[in-house]
Amino acid sequence: MNFYLLSLIKTAIVVAVLMHTLAYLQWIERKVIAHVQLRVGPRRVGPHGLLQPLADVIKLITKEGMLPSHVSTIFYLLAPFIAVTFALISIAVIPFGPVIEVGGVRTGMELTDLNIGVLFILAISGLGVYGVALAGWSSNNKYSLLGGLRSSAQMISYELPMALAIAAPLLIFNTLNFREIVAKQGFYYAKFIPNWGIFHSPFPQILAFLVFLIAAFAETNRVPFDLPEAENELVAGFHTEYSSMKFAAFFMAEYANMVTVSCVATLLFLGGWQPPFPAEYGSKYIPSLVHAAAGLLCFYHAANPARPLDRITLPVFGVLSLGIAGLFLIPAVQPILLPLFWFGAKTGAILFLFIWVRATLPRFRYDQLMRFAWLFLFPLGMLNLLATSLAVALTAK
Amino acid sequence: MNSILFLILAAIAVGCGINVVLQTHPISSALSLVGVMGALAVFYLQLGGEFIAAAQLIVYAGAVMVLFVFVIMLLGAGKERKTKPRIWVRWAGPPLLIFFVGAVAYVLETGLPPSAPVRFGGFDGGTVEAIGARLFTEYLLPFEVTSLLILIAIAGAIVLARKEID
Numbered sequence: 001m002n003f004y005l006l007s008l009i010k011t012a013i014v015v016a017v018l019m020h021t022l023a024y025l026q027w028i029e030r031k032v033i034a035h036v037q038l039r040v041g042p043r044r045v046g047p048h049g050l051l052q053p054l055a056d057v058i059k060l061i062t063k064e065g066m067l068p069s070h071v072s073t074i075f076y077l078l079a080p081f082i083a084v085t086f087a088l089i090s091i092a093v094i095p096f097g098p099v100i101e102v103g104g105v106r107t108g109m110e111l112t113d114l115n116i117g118v119l120f121i122l123a124i125s126g127l128g129v130y131g132v133a134l135a136g137w138s139s140n141n142k143y144s145l146l147g148g149l150r151s152s153a154q155m156i157s158y159e160l161p162m163a164l165a166i167a168a169p170l171l172i173f174n175t176l177n178f179r180e181i182v183a184k185q186g187f188y189y190a191k192f193i194p195n196w197g198i199f200h201s202p203f204p205q206i207l208a209f210l211v212f213l214i215a216a217f218a219e220t221n222r223v224p225f226d227l228p229e230a231e232n233e234l235v236a237g238f239h240t241e242y243s244s245m246k247f248a249a250f251f252m253a254e255y256a257n258m259v260t261v262s263c264v265a266t267l268l269f270l271g272g273w274q275p276p277f278p279a280e281y282g283s284k285y286i287p288s289l290v291h292a293a294a295g296l297l298c299f300y301h302a303a304n305p306a307r308p309l310d311r312i313t314l315p316v317f318g319v320l321s322l323g324i325a326g327l328f329l330i331p332a333v334q335p336i337l338l339p340l341f342w343f344g345a346k347t348g349a350i351l352f353l354f355i356w357v358r359a360t361l362p363r364f365r366y367d368q369l370m371r372f373a374w375l376f377l378f379p380l381g382m383l384n385l386l387a388t389s390l391a392v393a394l395t396a397k
Numbered sequence: 398m399n400s401i402l403f404l405i406l407a408a409i410a411v412g413c414g415i416n417v418v419l420q421t422h423p424i425s426s427a428l429s430l431v432g433v434m435g436a437l438a439v440f441y442l443q444l445g446g447e448f449i450a451a452a453q454l455i456v457y458a459g460a461v462m463v464l465f466v467f468v469i470m471l472l473g474a475g476k477e478r479k480t481k482p483r484i485w486v487r488w489a490g491p492p493l494l495i496f497f498v499g500a501v502a503y504v505l506e507t508g509l510p511p512s513a514p515v516r517f518g519g520f521d522g523g524t525v526e527a528i529g530a531r532l533f534t535e536y537l538l539p540f541e542v543t544s545l546l547i548l549i550a551i552a553g554a555i556v557l558a559r560k561e562i563d
Contacts, residue, residue: 075424116525119451123438126459130431133463137424137470145470152467156460176525 010111018091022255023053029355036359047313063244068139071241075138080242080249083131087253090124090260093117095178097273097339108179109339117178118166121264125219129155131253132221136238147237150227150366154218157373158225162215164381165208168388169197169268172205182272191278196271203391207384209269211377213350216261218373220254223358227366262350263343270346273339287328287341295321399443399517410436421477423469427462434458446523 027042027049034041042049067073097109114120129152136148173181185196197205218225229237239250266272275283298318305311328337364372413432420426434457441450482490521527532540 075428116447116451119448119455119525123451123454123459126455126463129459129463130428130466133466133470134424134428137466149467149470152463156463156467159460 006105006107007111010107014091014111018088018256018259021259022252023057025255025259025351026056026251027053028351029358032352032355033359036356047309047316057248060245060248065244065246068241070140072138072140075134076241077246079131079135079138080246080253081131082134083128083253084249084256086124086128086131087256087260090121091256091263093120093178094260094263094267095182095272096343097336099179100336102336109336110179113177113179115175115177118170118176118181118264118268121260122163122166125257125260126159128253128257131250132238135242135250139238139241141241143234143236144238144240147229147234147240150234151221151238154221154225154227154369154373157370158215158218158377161211161373161377161381162219164378164385165212165215166264166268168203168208168381168385169200169205171385171388171392172197172200172203178267178272182267182274185271186274188278192281194271194274194276196274197269202395203388205269205384205388207380208388209265211381211384212265212269213353214377215373216265217354217357218369220257220261220354222254222258222354224361224364225369226363227369258351258354259347262347262354265350266343266346270350272346273343275338275342284334284338285329287338288325291321291325291328295319295325403440403443403517406436406439410440421479422475423477424466427465427469430465431458431462434462441523443517444523445517445520448523448525448528 030052031041031049042052045051045055067076092111093114095108095110095113099106099108101107132155133148133152136144136146136151139145169181170176173184175181175184185194185200187195189195189199189201193199195201198209217223221227221229229239234240239247242250275286277283295318298314298321302310302314302318305314327333328341410433413429413436416429417426417433420429434453438450438453438458441447441453522531
């Protein structure tokens, strides 16, 4: 098939899925935090608030876009654009599954297969700082400026441990290509322990994984490192002066960054789309089992409804889940759906961790944040890198 | 395809480069410089230097320029005032500029040995593996000496920047 046509189709699919993920990630976040805090969360718009993201988007689009009179207009308008562009670009090099064949066309499940994929992600994430820094500066507002400065300082500082944490598994895998990295994690020790990055010989990268995760929280300005938008000190930080879609752009950029770092963590440390135990022990039935259990749970709760509407909504979701469970059993689509399921499950687990932490931990003080990065995370990443290189050098043939 | 891309990027690079000098606000100049570096990174990529392209973005656009912008913001540097150029600058400047550009072009055209034109995709020594192998074998000494130099510079910066203890 024509390269351009194929790329267009793949881009359309990835963009559609990514945009829906971003919208619903926010819904999931509100729901999860609500349940952690013993509330119910959004549930007015649509069944269980499922149409809440749509309502939010309509509200944000139709809201008047204010342009304060004291801002540097060009940079003020440019900043959200930069932030969201660099946040969305990185998804182009993330592979979601192996090379598949659909209707005689062989293609990899990613937009582009770069042989410097990891470096590309690092480069793009480094450029994302400009959006936040410019937003803070161009707003001509002390809270925005402080937020922007805090954010850039924090992102520069945490980029170091993050890069060190990425470098250690790269020493083991010996490649910068995401597809090859995942291929090297597709085996099992003693036939059931997966040799994912966190378990990989000669030096398991659990420490690097933890350093990477912590740095990722800081890079994406998430709790407990969300100092740039600490509302009790800085109003809303760098986006104080932004409203309507310009504000939504920053919001989207934050969630897109979260999705990207979760994908990178999955690819480097959690084996990408490789199942956690081999197919001969039945790992290909897990997706069907999970969905069937979810469907049956829906039917059970529909039979004992807590709310009158549940009698109608829950069976619909039950039938949907059972349908998906059946879909995973069809051998023709299994090579496509199973890798996507495992990739989605691992990425989703890390995203859930992001939300869970936000619901649990309080915010750092700024000096604590910096001391933590330079005096703990950085040396730890360095030690891990040294130990890994030693192990790799000693076991090299 | 490659030539069209090159022309577009060359226009962007030169435009941004001129903009660095023309802008009156430091932030605008700094961002134009980022544009130049981004265009340069794509040039490297076109010529087959993929590692150097990524390093250009990570180190220059991502780290050095962010620090520049950071410092400009911290210092709160405002707009520069444009002064009126002196009369002899206004009259002698353009001819001198044309003369020097012409002189450089003439020397480059005649003084250098004729070389084969650059072919896009004709070079494959820019991969990470190739550069790593060269750095740790052929250029090991310069590489180590440079890193030592940077280490000394860092130590010097710390000594200069530390607070005096009474």
